[in-house]
Amino acid sequence: MNQAITISNGRLIDPANDIDEITDLHILNDLVIAIGQPPRGFSADLTIDASNRIICPGLIDLSAKTREPGQEQKGTIASETAAAASGGITTLCCPPNTDPVIDSVAVVELVQHKAKEAGFARILPVGAMTKGLKGETLSEMAALKEAGCIAVGNASHPIGNTLIQRRAMEYAATFGITTFLRSEDRHLKNNGCVHEGRISTLLGLPGIPEAAEAVAVARDLALAEQTGARIHFRGLSTGIATRMISEAWRHNPAHSADVAIYHLFLTENDLDGFNSDCHVLPPLRTTTDRELLRQALANGVINAICSDHQPHEPEAKMSPFQSTATGISGLDSLLGLTLKLVQEGVMPLSDAIARLTSGPAKIIGLPLGQLSVGATADVCIFDPDQPWQLLADNMHSKGHNTPFLGWEFTGQVTHTLFEGNLVYQRDSKT
Amino acid sequence: MHSHNIQLDREGRLRHFLTTEDLSREILTEILDTAESFAGVSERSVKKVPLCRGKVVANLFFETSTRTRTTFELAAKRLSADVLSLNISASSTSKGETLLDTLRNLEAMHCDMFVVRHNESGAAHFIANHAAPGVAVINAGDGRHAHPTQAMLDMFTIRRHKKEFVGLRVAIVGDILHSRVARSQIIALNTLGTSEVRVIAPRTLLPAELRMMGVHVYHDLDEGIKDVDVIIMLRLQKERMQGALLPSEYEYFRLYGLTEERLQVAKPDAIVMHPGPINRGVEMDSEVADGPRSVILEQVSNGIAVRMAVMSITMSNSGGQAK
Numbered sequence: 001m002n003q004a005i006t007i008s009n010g011r012l013i014d015p016a017n018d019i020d021e022i023t024d025l026h027i028l029n030d031l032v033i034a035i036g037q038p039p040r041g042f043s044a045d046l047t048i049d050a051s052n053r054i055i056c057p058g059l060i061d062l063s064a065k066t067r068e069p070g071q072e073q074k075g076t077i078a079s080e081t082a083a084a085a086s087g088g089i090t091t092l093c094c095p096p097n098t099d100p101v102i103d104s105v106a107v108v109e110l111v112q113h114k115a116k117e118a119g120f121a122r123i124l125p126v127g128a129m130t131k132g133l134k135g136e137t138l139s140e141m142a143a144l145k146e147a148g149c150i151a152v153g154n155a156s157h158p159i160g161n162t163l164i165q166r167r168a169m170e171y172a173a174t175f176g177i178t179t180f181l182r183s184e185d186r187h188l189k190n191n192g193c194v195h196e197g198r199i200s201t202l203l204g205l206p207g208i209p210e211a212a213e214a215v216a217v218a219r220d221l222a223l224a225e226q227t228g229a230r231i232h233f234r235g236l237s238t239g240i241a242t243r244m245i246s247e248a249w250r251h252n253p254a255h256s257a258d259v260a261i262y263h264l265f266l267t268e269n270d271l272d273g274f275n276s277d278c279h280v281l282p283p284l285r286t287t288t289d290r291e292l293l294r295q296a297l298a299n300g301v302i303n304a305i306c307s308d309h310q311p312h313e314p315e316a317k318m319s320p321f322q323s324t325a326t327g328i329s330g331l332d333s334l335l336g337l338t339l340k341l342v343q344e345g346v347m348p349l350s351d352a353i354a355r356l357t358s359g360p361a362k363i364i365g366l367p368l369g370q371l372s373v374g375a376t377a378d379v380c381i382f383d384p385d386q387p388w389q390l391l392a393d394n395m396h397s398k399g400h401n402t403p404f405l406g407w408e409f410t411g412q413v414t415h416t417l418f419e420g421n422l423v424y425q426r427d428s429k430t
Numbered sequence: 431m432h433s434h435n436i437q438l439d440r441e442g443r444l445r446h447f448l449t450t451e452d453l454s455r456e457i458l459t460e461i462l463d464t465a466e467s468f469a470g471v472s473e474r475s476v477k478k479v480p481l482c483r484g485k486v487v488a489n490l491f492f493e494t495s496t497r498t499r500t501t502f503e504l505a506a507k508r509l510s511a512d513v514l515s516l517n518i519s520a521s522s523t524s525k526g527e528t529l530l531d532t533l534r535n536l537e538a539m540h541c542d543m544f545v546v547r548h549n550e551s552g553a554a555h556f557i558a559n560h561a562a563p564g565v566a567v568i569n570a571g572d573g574r575h576a577h578p579t580q581a582m583l584d585m586f587t588i589r590r591h592k593k594e595f596v597g598l599r600v601a602i603v604g605d606i607l608h609s610r611v612a613r614s615q616i617i618a619l620n621t622l623g624t625s626e627v628r629v630i631a632p633r634t635l636l637p638a639e640l641r642m643m644g645v646h647v648y649h650d651l652d653e654g655i656k657d658v659d660v661i662i663m664l665r666l667q668k669e670r671m672q673g674a675l676l677p678s679e680y681e682y683f684r685l686y687g688l689t690e691e692r693l694q695v696a697k698p699d700a701i702v703m704h705p706g707p708i709n710r711g712v713e714m715d716s717e718v719a720d721g722p723r724s725v726i727l728e729q730v731s732n733g734i735a736v737r738m739a740v741m742s743i744t745m746s747n748s749g750g751q752a753k
Contacts, residue, residue, distance in 0.1 A: 201637035202451070204551040204575030204610055209638075273436070274552035318530050318560075320550035322573075 003045055003420060004028050006038065010050025010381060014057060015354035016361070016370035025055055027377040030420040034373060046422070048415055050381050056353050057369045058090025058121075058378030058418060060360040062180075062258050063234060064309035064331060066092070066123070069110060070099025075311040075398040077111065081120035083331045083396035085424040088380030088413040089307075090121050091368055093360075095180075096128040097155035103128035103139040108147040120423045122378075124150045124364060126180050129168040135159040138168055142175050150364040151232065153180030156281060158216060160186050165220070169229035178365070182234045183216035183241075184282065193322045195283040199268040205321060208283050210238045217241045221248050224255065232363050233257035235308055237282035239292030246301040256363045257301070259293050260308035261337045262328050262403075264346075266290075270403060276317045276324040277403040280308075297355060298347040304360040305352075307334040311399020329399035333390055335382065336409035343410060349384075377420040386412040436558055443747040446558045446567040447740050449576040450618040458585070458621055464739035465586050465732070471508055472734060481742045482509035488541040489515040490532075490557075491570070492548040497706060497730065498570050498580070502545050505737035511745075514541065529553070530560060537562050543745060544568070551575035551610075566748035568740060574610050580705055581614030583736040585622060587729050588660055591701050595622040599697075601648075601655050603630045603686060604664030604713060607637050607675075611705045612664055620644045630654035630686065634675040651686050656695045662703045663688055663713045679712050688714035690721065701725045 005027040012035065013020050019035075026034040026042060033039055064084065067075035084092055094111065096102035102111065102125050115123035127144035129152045131137045141152050152172055158181075159165040172179050189212045194200045196207025217233065221244065224231045236242060236257055245257055262280065267287050270278045278284055296302045310327025317324045338356060342349045361369030368376060389408050392400040416424035435452050439445045444457055471477055487506040491499055499515065506513045518532060529548075536544070543566045546554045551573030558567040571577040585595075592598055600619055606612045606629050619627045620643070629640065630648040640647060648654030655661055670676050688702065702714070702723045710716050718724060 196638045198639045198642055201639055201643065202613075204573050204613055206574075207638060273434075274555050315528070315530075319528060320548065320553040320556045320572075322550050322552070 004042060005046045005048065005417070005420065005422075006044035007048045007050050007055055007379065007381065010053045010055040012055045012371065013350050013353050014371040015350050016057070016358035017372055020350055025371065025379065027379075027417070027420050030377055032371050032373055032375050032377050035371070048381065052385070053381050053383050053414060055371075056380050057357040057371050058380050058416065059088050059335065059356040060091040060093075060364070060369050061089050061309065061331070061334065062093045062304050062306040062360050062363065063095055063260070064092040064307055065311070065327075066094055067311060068098070068114060069107070073313050074316070077114040077123065078118040079398045080309070080311065080331065081115055081118050081123065083398075085120040085416045085418060086396040086413065087331045088335050088382060088416050089331060090378035090380070090416065090418045091124060092121055093124045093126055093150060093364065095126050095155040096153060097133055097157065101128050101133050102126070102149070103131050103133070103144070105143050105147040108144060108149055112148055119418070119421070121418055124148065126150065126155075127152045129154050129172070129179065130159065130164065133157040135161060135164055138171055141172055141177055145175055145177050150366065151178040151180045153234065154182055156182055158182060158184045158186055162219060162223070166223050166227060169223050169231070170227040173227050173229040178230045178232055178363070180232050180234050181220050183213060183220050185212045185215040188212035188215060193279065193283070194271055195268045195285045197268055197286060199271050203271065203274065210240055210285070213238045213282060214240045214244065217244050221245070224252070231255050235260045235263070235282060235306070236293065236302065237263055237285050237289065239289045242292050242296035242301055246296065249301060256303045258304040258306050258360070258363075259297060259302050261305050261330060261334055262308070264290060264294055264297065264305070264341060265337060266403060274321040275403060276321050277328065277401055279317075279321060279324050279326050280328060281326045294341070294346050298351070303355065304363060305334070305338055305355045306360070307331050309397070311397050312401045314400070317401050327401070329395070329397045329402045331397050332395045333402065333404045333407070333409070335380075335413060336388070336390070336411060337404070339384070339411035340409065377417055379415075379417040380413060381415040382411055382413045384411045386410070388412045436555070439747055444743055445748040447578055447744055448554045448558055448567065448569045450578045450581050450614045450621065451576070453621065455621050455623065458582070458618060461582055461736065461739050461743065462586050462589055464743060465582075465735040468735040468738040469732070471738070472731065478508050478510055480510045482506070482511035482745055485511040485542040485745060486540060487511045487513050487543045487545060487741070488536055488539075489513065489545045490518055490536070490547070491516065492518050492546070492553070493571070495547055495571070498547065501730070501733040502570060502737055505734050505741055508734070509738055509742055511741070514539070529556065533557060533560060537565065541565065543741065545570050547571045549573055564748055566744040568744060571610055574608050574613070576614045577610040578614045579733070579737050579740055580611050581618045582740065583729060583733040584615055584662065584703060584705070585618050586732050586736050587703065587725055588701070590732070591725065592659055595619065595624045598624050598660060599626040599628070599658040600624055600660040600662065601628040601630055601658045602662045602664065603651065603654070603688070605635045605666055605670060606631050606640065606664070607635045608667065609664050615662065616643050616645055628654050628658065632676070632685070635670070652692060652695055655692070658696050658700055660701055660703065661688065661696060665705065665707065666709060666712050683712055687712065688718050690717050693718060693723065703729060706730070
């Protein structure tokens, strides 16, 4: 069935094509077929009035866990891709630490099949660099790539053995596979659970020094140079790491990095009172780190913002701080928080949108995150002036574990189109 | 969100005692004054007051302890409360029961107070956050975080000997990094107006950014205890040698062990304290531990009065109508 959609009179912001103008976007089936004037003979089955709204490419989230397979009590591919759609996100890269681990073609196919069945958003799996994420033997990376993995990574299990890390990177480089690295020295991390600093001292919680990240980033940069592998640093947390990569990028601009949105807002001070919703890895750091991360994001040293979505059932956060599960449910607040960066003057709107669209698209090397004629019709439409508040009751993710509950935002998604299908429309009439 | 202090009720009175942090000098002084009034009880032939008659106190020890548990038991009994002592470390947690499940089960037994010791920092806060209204929670030590009743019995001991905190110089020596006692002491000493709080340790045993807690940091014992009024020695756990934090007990004693000879640089009337149990020949030699300046055994008996004070104050403020 052919479906023709016109999104009319919106402010189209498409950073990949350097477009920011009020215009119409025309979609036929799953593709963008025209911008501005419709093609001759085009008649829209559905017209979405986007006056006073922003039309941008569907957002790409480089790290979001759906919890399926293995932890369906926390979330499923259906529940979390629906939540993604409500947040304007049409592409989710899911890390390999599912159960079973994404280290075989069968699991890759399962995940993609479930996502297709649900139909809200695309899931692009990240394969495991080593079998079972154990850091011992290589996974079948070439097969994982063929099956649809857009990268291989270590998820939250950094490879301790530097020789294995070298070989995994070398092997990935052979097939032109990008490596997603969560860089952390596990010896320095030890049993730490919060940033080593003021709050770890006051609360008596074992700390993770900044050097745990810096040492590993230095190691991985050296190995990238040695092996020729293309690396993407996932979820940086420290100012020192941003200084190191900013220097390294000058020699090799092919590498990239992202930051979890919560690291741009929260700091160790938010752990006060043992707030387990702020128990994340890498840990929330100092206000100085937060400022340096914001700077690195604004000047493009960090190329993408991700939600680092990790939904949990309530019980997972109901114990003393150190025993609680780590992570924040982030799909519902990704765009709201990113727009807050713009409202706080960190970066212009088009750059902020770029960090959620063209930036991550370039990292995964796919022609997504853009609204060129002929591109896949993944579209996010949002009302930039609409105030709203994040409440457990209005969250779409199955996991309500977020320290942003109660926060007020300006700018809310009204429609999301995924491959030309309207997969989300906000209930309230406007 | 941060301003809410779960230790206080709406009128600003103490309803849980979880940490010495965020409490006013008035509240800490009230604890010390109340303890003073109970100090005589132990010396009487009938060692009981009826303040908490009919109340049920549950001692929840998720981590083993002899002295702290015993003094809490004695304190509760002297207040005429019924005491339930549970050693939970082995039983329920190993069966997969969560802390919250354990809590709900105990609440079903209608306890009025939980005295909690747990190996995780924040455990007492967690229990206070989830306990039924009207149940008071007392932290008997959580991870590396806090041990407020130990700190207050130390304050009580210091006040008995030195009268005022203003003008005092106090040195805390040893493993500050892993010590919940030291954290609680530093906060209490500063709140009570101590003129100078010093900590003395090698850098491997000091937590990050300790100076923001209002202490002067020393790495040399002789320099650090010069002209001090009070020396608090902390216990050194044997496992610190395994984690490469220290080379040997021998070297530790040589650099940080307290001897009569080294004590000479402190004020002539300086007192020596230790939360116990002492490793003789590691933190201090026996001559000091058993010597005239040592108040270590007094600390133990003061522990009962201070715990009675904390229990009676929180019990009366948590809706538990102490008469």
